[in-house]
Amino acid sequence: MRPDQTLVTLQREGTHVTARTSEPFIQEAAAGASKCEHQYSHLTTPLRQRGLACTVEYGLSDYIVHAELPDGSALIISPPQEPATDHPPGYPESWLVTRGHPDDSTLHEVIYGSEPYGPHARYGGSVPRLLAAIDARLDQLGLPPRPNPRRPAQESATDTVLHRAGFVPVVLFRERFHRLPSAMTDLAEQRWMVTRAFGMLRAEGFDVSCAPDLLDPSLPPPAGHGLSLGDQLGHLTQSMQSAAHTSEAVAALSELTAPGDGVLQCVVESPNTTADWWEGLGEPADPHYANRLRYITKKLDSYALEIRSMRGDLAERHIDHPDRVQARADRVAPGEPAAPRIAAALAVSPTARRTTPAALPSVRPVLPPARPSSAPGR
Secondary structure (H helix, E strand, O other): OOOOOOEEEEEEEOOEEEEEEEOOOOOOOOOOOOHHHHHOHHHHHHHHHOOOEEEEEEOOOOEEEEEEOOOOOEEEEEOOOOOHHHOOOOOOOOOEEEEEEOOEEEEEEEEEEOOOOOOOHHHOOOHHHHHHHHHHHHHHOOOOOOOOOOOOHHHHHHHHHHHHOOOEEEEOOOOEEEEOOOOOOOHHHHHHHHHHHHHHHHHOOOEEEEOHHHOOOOOOOOOOOOOOHHHHHHHHHHHHHHOOEHHHHHHHHHHHHOOOOOHHHHHHHHHHHHHHHHHOOOOOOHHHHHHHHHHHHHHHHHHHHHHHHHHHHHHHHOOEOHHHHHHHHHOOOOOOOOOHHHHHHHOOOHHHHHHOOOOOOOOOOOOOOOOOOOOOOO
């Protein structure tokens, strides 16, 4: 993935150090969308992904989103329309979502209301809460889900790098960005973190803008750019995708399910250790977080045991996958001898192949070590 034209700006904003991403608007900008469209793209994009036609119009005192539903009704997503001076002191931004029909005055439904004294007032300007409520109502109305819920590749890649660099995501009324932890107030520590993030982002190919006073030129560049643990585990997925026999699939799955040092076992142990560490931090809420982590870990452990059992069932089958073997054979160039397992599989009927184990020994793929010897160098 090449994050072309993607700019990450690291800057100080008040008491915080933030990282903001500016990317090309793939669809809306290409169509010459207006500034107000861009301002509300975090609302119009997920609605359009569910097949709704959306427009951004001017309401009483601010822009609103108008989304047409298949039955002729429409959603109106509105920020506060009264002057800000009419808001209760200190009250955050809010949203109101209604559904109505131009030909049916009896249809007036409030789907979400976080305005003062509204049913969702405690959520204020939270965009995730707003979208969750809209999605729930669209599900009830029978609208199809989003065909591709993934966020743009550039934004996801930025999240990945900034996450590893120690930044935390922030979602506000009309924007989304990252910042250093609020409690990190030491200027030298901030410069160390920003310098590290700067190097990691540049190593990934992003264009980075940063105020000079946030960088420490005496620090060495990030260590060698190697595969992250997630990238290494991706090899297991690739092995599974190319597997033509159950033994090949089991070889990949075994790296996850191996007792003791398998990936899933390590995933279970890490949150448990984190819970023990977190519990002793000293804040009143820390035991709650620790117990919650332990509860989730128990769930993970039970699922890991179930997957391990299913891996055993798959290993017992010891047969070729009919579709994958044929696809692998089709990739062999004309005149080039097929691999022994493929040739043996193609020599029997599909029925026999489904019921009879292959005669030749299995060929196990080359897999990465189950436990990398060191952490990623970024």
